[in-house]
Amino acid sequence: MAYPYVSDREVRVLSKYFGDPTHRRVGTYVERGGYQALKKAFEMGQDAVIDEVKTSGLRGRGGAGFPAGVKWSFMPKQPTKPHYLLCNADESEPGTFKDRELMRWDPHQLIEGVLIAAYAIRAKHAYIYCRGEFFETTQILAKALEDAYEKGYVGKDIMGSGNDIDITVHVGAGAYICGEETGLMNSLEGRRGQPRVKPPFPAAVGAFGMPSTVNNVETLSAVPHIVTHGGQWYRQWGTEKSPGTKLFCVSGHVNKPGNYELPLGFPLMELINDVCGGMKDGKALKAVIPGGSSVPILNAEECQNCDMDYEGVQAAGSMLGCASVIVMDEDTDIVKQVRRMVQFYAHESCGQCTPCREGTGWMTKVLRRIEEGRGTEEDLDTLLEMSRQMTGTTICVLSDSAAAPVVSSIQKFKDEYLALIRRGERVGVA
Amino acid sequence: MSDITLTIDGQEVSVPKGTTLLRAAEQIGKDVPHYCYHDGLSSPAMCRLCLVEVQGAPKPMPACVTQAMDGQVVETESPLALDMRRGVLEFYLVNHPLDCPICDMSGECNLQDYVHAEGRDHGRSREPKRVFGRDDFGADVLFYGDRCVMCTRCVRFMSEVERDQRLTVVERGNRSVIDTFFDRGLEGTHFSGNIVDLCPVGALVSKDFLYKARAWDLDHTHSICPSCSQGCNIDLHTRDNLVQRLKPRENLEVNAFWMCDYGRLNYEWINHGDRLEAPLVRHGDAVKAMGWKDALSSLVARLGGVEGGVRAVASPLACNEDLAALKALVENLGGGDIVYRMPRAEDEIVLKGFPTMARRRDLAPNGRGADLLGMKRVGGDDGSGGLEDVSDHRGVVVVLGDALADQDADFASGAAVRVYLGTHSGPAAAAADFVLPVTTFAEQEGTFTNHEGRVQRFWPALAAPGMARPAWLVLGALVAEGTGGETPRRADEAFERLVATNGAFAGLTYDDIGTRGALVNDTVPLSGD
């Protein structure tokens, strides 16, 4: 199956049926082995499922990289209150587009993953919090869910097992900050989607004050496969600390942008040159953002020996995040792109914490001024100071995320800033 | 709750488990700067100003929500903590208009204080500031959006304490601002004045107090609100011998940190001029002003030998000491009934988030005190009528405080002697043979007894005009003249005398009452209930 581009280096576990719309039909899904993992999970028992996921080493695919099995084990084993599983489908990180594809091509895989996870954490109700802009995607998901209900895979007494699990598709309304787990919970409760202070942690006080677990779409989509084949099987790919496959979302100046499912630890340069068909128009590489706009930018030199797993990218000086690789060629105007990213954070900041609320706005204004040729060298020092004051002082890490591209770009691409400041010259064109 | 020990700034502190670092630091006198935290509200930890350094923690922790742990080592003023707070304060000032010269809050502003103590000495922002302008929220509140630091105390107060969510944060990010539901504002709320107290900067200001006086010119005096029988603890803020505004004072057993709008704005009457300044004695149609000694001896002479006993009218605005002295005088003159009138509102307005406190139906501070001293409430809910017996009396008629606004010119015209102790001339003074000027509660020391029987002290904030004296002093002197005994010279002596002669107050002293109040022993039901 070809969607949109496929590389023979891919290991298509989750993305096997991308591009095949017939896979949305519950009948087709079941024919291809669907909902067998759920059955097996019920037979294994809740703790065994958690152990299996722990063995697999599956790390949260939403950007934090926290081991999913460990997260599930935080939930009380003897529920005294209702538990909730929340699926984070509020994909808004710039550069990331894997969850949308997962939901629209393989909705049943996600539904099955949600069911297994809900079963494991003793939850009777799961919410899939979808981004408001995903109209088509949520309709696909809603239809798939309706079919699954009809066939008895969701709802009361699933497949005669005696387990009751309900799923609701909840639709957001356009706020990046609702992708943060506590922001998501607040938004689900019908409030402004502002993150909460932790502690208390979601496993103690979550949605509606009840113990909850939040997992990303990709994480939950991997669960049926892990249950079917075992945690050890999942470890055949990736590295010791970052096992399994990952959907890499490559965008920017490459010939074949798109989603590629590859084992973790895949070398970045091979990803760009081999899998994605190399740089567009044969231009030279200038910079890569390896994990969505919230992580530091890597310059071309740092990309050379960068392996795409959590440890590898950290060693190269950035973070893997959600593995959204944004590739920038030699003609890129770094200052403009950084300004656009900071503008994004200023627009999406929830406004609770002063460093973020004021800092993102202030940084946008300074960067705009630099872009217009009215900056001073003092501004660069101020930006670095602001970034330092915005890191580690807030409730959530949006503020840190806004500071990351600023700090890394000033450190690594200072000449572009200085060209604008000293001569009003833009180095790049795009 | 077992106690745990931790070290703050090198000092060991023992606190109950579950105490936050902010409270623990308070115990050793360290005030960590904060905006969004308030003892009476929830803690969202969003202002990020109370960051302190905790050994072993990866980043600075907000002291208002971080729980103290056994053996923790905390630095509130380490270089890291100060640096973080300085950074956060800089962000506060990026868009703040710095219009201290025209801002009411200047002088009592937390932003001024913190920046002065811990902030940068100059701002580094060269960008144009965002502007929100001035917004009238209705009721007594004006909102200057530019000054707002987004601590959301006001929003949380309306939502959690008044339980009438009128305020909200609109938009998000640095476009966020506090607003009401369009034009609906705060109309119909009863406690919204408290958000002006809560606002740490000059974003929410009182329309009543706008541009009236500078904070540093004001004197603060502890007092009790005279507008209803709840007895909220307040401070009178005065300047030029006038009350400029009322502010609530903390008392967790009476009013927590709050007061109602009705009481808050009901202070103009204290400033009302045209006071009685000298004792007046009427001989036929002529009225003569005289000094106290002469007036009192003249009165004593007139009182001697009058038959028929006494009928007295008291006021629930008079303090316990005044009322007790009136009772002593009446007994000394052969006994008689003492009545009082009190306006009563149709409903009680409870503060839902702190139901101990309400704007009570009895719209005077000392009705309970009067009841405990054996006085009877008469008249209607509008505070008028009920004085037929007094008006028909032939013996001595004494009126303390009640201005007799509803009575006509021949009130008690058949009485042998009519005495009026009051603050202003008016029908009562016109109907009296002896007019004795007394002080308002704001000009004397005394106690009120609130609806639940709590005796609370208040202190003098204003200088009494002319020769006006506290009623207990005047009445005590009268009794002393008559019996040849000693008159109390100080309020606490007057209180001691009250305690000695009235069982309900047994065992209480001014020291017991302190600034928090103390309950009486009696369970006399409220008159009229």
Next chain:
Amino acid sequence: MSDVPFKNPGWAGNTGEFDLTEDQVRGDEFVGSRPGGGGHPSGSATYPYMLPDKDPTAPLFEGAFKERFEKILTRYPNKQAALLPTLGLAQEVRGHVSAQTMDRVAEVLGLSPAYVRGVTTFYTMYNKRPVGRFLVQVCTNVSCNLCGADDVMEAFLRYTDTEVGETSEDGYFTVIEAECLAACGFPTCVQINSRYYENVTPADVPKIIEHLKAETTGGE
């Protein structure tokens, strides 16, 4: 359904692996359209963005919409949690969320109007003012920006003859900048009402606009 070509090479239909057109993939057969009454309660909150014939004064919570509203309420433990789906439902009918709409929503959910205002204004997708028949949201965030999003934006403004955030004279188009729409592999992505248009270049813009104008009762 539109016949604006889906430009992504390797589209399942294009490769010949599946005998499908884009219409089929995005149409009723494989996507399904949501019935007015909401279908199964589990998906009752999913809705088209705005009805083509939106009416700012239309009654809310009547008929099929009432049915859907009640289904939505059953999925949450309290009424407050149903606020976002309810606002979305109100916007579907009326096209934007006005003060009166906020008041009505507050009434049916037992919340204070000021609270509803606070929540509504927090989220980008609730239109605070009426918008044109087609709300054109052009992603100008990093990935699309690298591939010429600003030019696409400028083309839309030129061909619809409006300013950013304003509605065109004929009332058809409102053009705004959007943040990342999660279609970064297909730059530039433009969302028009409920529908994503991917791989849009400035040359495609006039074709898209003509196509939209030609729609009478509007397809989503």
